[in-house]
Amino acid sequence: MNAAELAARYDTLALEGCDGAGKSTLAQVLADDHGFTVVHSPMTPDAISLTARYTEILDKPGRLILDRCFISELVYGPLLRDRCRITWPQALELVDLVTTRKGALVHLTAAPELIRARLLARDGEAPQLSELAALVAAYDKVFRTIASHTDVLTIRSEPSGTQPHDRESP
Numbered sequence: 607m608n609a610a611e612l613a614a615r616y617d618t619l620a621l622e623g624c625d626g627a628g629k630s631t632l633a634q635v636l637a638d639d640h641g642f643t644v645v646h647s648p649m650t651p652d653a654i655s656l657t658a659r660y661t662e663i664l665d666k667p668g669r670l671i672l673d674r675c676f677i678s679e680l681v682y683g684p685l686l687r688d689r690c691r692i693t694w695p696q697a698l699e700l701v702d703l704v705t706t707r708k709g710a711l712v713h714l715t716a717a718p719e720l721i722r723a724r725l726l727a728r729d730g731e732a733p734q735l736s737e738l739a740a741l742v743a744a745y746d747k748v749f750r751t752i753a754s755h756t757d758v759l760t761i762r763s764e765p766s767g768t769q770p771h772d773r774e775s776p
Contacts, residue, residue: 607759613640618670618709620701622677622749624741626724626732627714628763633673646673656692657700664703676700677711677752681744698755705756713749713760718742720763 612619613636621629636642645663650656660676676692683690704711716724718738725732732738749758 607761609635609639612636612710612712612759613642616708616710617668618664618672618704618707619712620672620675620677620704620709621712621714622675623714623745624716624721624738626721626728627716628761629673629714632712632714632761633671636671640669642669642671644671644673647675647678650679650691652691657696660700661703664700664707670707670709672704677748680748681741685740685744694751698752701752701756711749711752711756711758713745713758714763715742715745715760716763 609632612632619636619642621633623629630646633642633644633646637644643666650659656676656679660672663672664670676697679690679692680694680697683692701711718735718741721738721742722732722735733741749760752758
């Protein structure tokens, strides 16, 4: 599914995936060409409730893109800190808020080798392939769980400028 198709179907998009998977690139196209407001979500300090923060963001009017969101805590929390600051019931409540806004959860992914090459080109550094493979696998697992609750669009970014495609999970 391309950007124009996403914009035609949805007013709210939660874009998630590893750094280098294409979230910010897609968010910028949707903002520039289709009038979305982009909220980029870096790490939320421990003192701030993730549920309250994202509920407040999702209460705002208009077309909205979350360029990284609460879903990343379900991946990075256990991998990097051995704990998660959001429970699955809280995450699923936020998922429902996204979908209630005529929204969709979008999982952007790519092969770890491609992600690493993009990060090296962009930032001059990148995690090792084993770390990236663990992140890709963790995102896959989290989105499989979310897909048992609601549809998830998976966009696999491809090299050579090919169009991303989508797979709607059951």
